[in-house]
Amino acid sequence: MLKTARQHAGVIHRNPAPGLRTRTRTRMRWAVLALLAASGLGAAACNSFHAARAYQEGTRALDRGDPVAAIEALERAARLAPNASEVQNHLGLAYRAGGDAERALASLRRAVALDCENRAAQTNLALVEREAGQREEATP
Numbered sequence: 001m002l003k004t005a006r007q008h009a010g011v012i013h014r015n016p017a018p019g020l021r022t023r024t025r026t027r028m029r030w031a032v033l034a035l036l037a038a039s040g041l042g043a044a045a046c047n048s049f050h051a052a053r054a055y056q057e058g059t060r061a062l063d064r065g066d067p068v069a070a071i072e073a074l075e076r077a078a079r080l081a082p083n084a085s086e087v088q089n090h091l092g093l094a095y096r097a098g099g100d101a102e103r104a105l106a107s108l109r110r111a112v113a114l115d116c117e118n119r120a121a122q123t124n125l126a127l128v129e130r131e132a133g134q135r136e137e138a139t140p
Helices: 025-038 045-064 067-080 086-096 100-116 119-138
Strands: 005-008 011-012
Touching: 045 067, 045 086, 067 086, 086 100, 086 119, 100 119
Parallel strands: none
Antiparallel strands: 005 011
16 A cells, blocks of 8 residues: 655645555655755755755656656656665655566665665555565465
8 A cells, every 4th residue: 555645734645556655745855855955065065956856856746646757856866865765765656656666675775774764664665575575475
């Protein structure tokens, strides 16, 4: 059951993709922006700005159910901010929505490795691992 959470006036709305979850949009945005801003100065700050924009673009694409656009934007964000756990978490969700379980697992594992307190990434990883295990059991 995939879930993404968006906070609007204190209410969390669930995306039609049930099961996996993310932190509330506002909290994620500030966390990612702070992480990206702290990652460098000068030209790196410009990269941080572009990474945050790509992250937001990818998150919006994921929310509207467009995994192709989400993957494109979130891969760009991951190149610009390779140590941002939230970017890796959303990239994992996008890969999973696009049907690429192997890449989804890799991104979600990276998200957890980057931030062991990222509960959304931990939950998403556990669910995708469970799904992958079920597929393996069903394959003769």
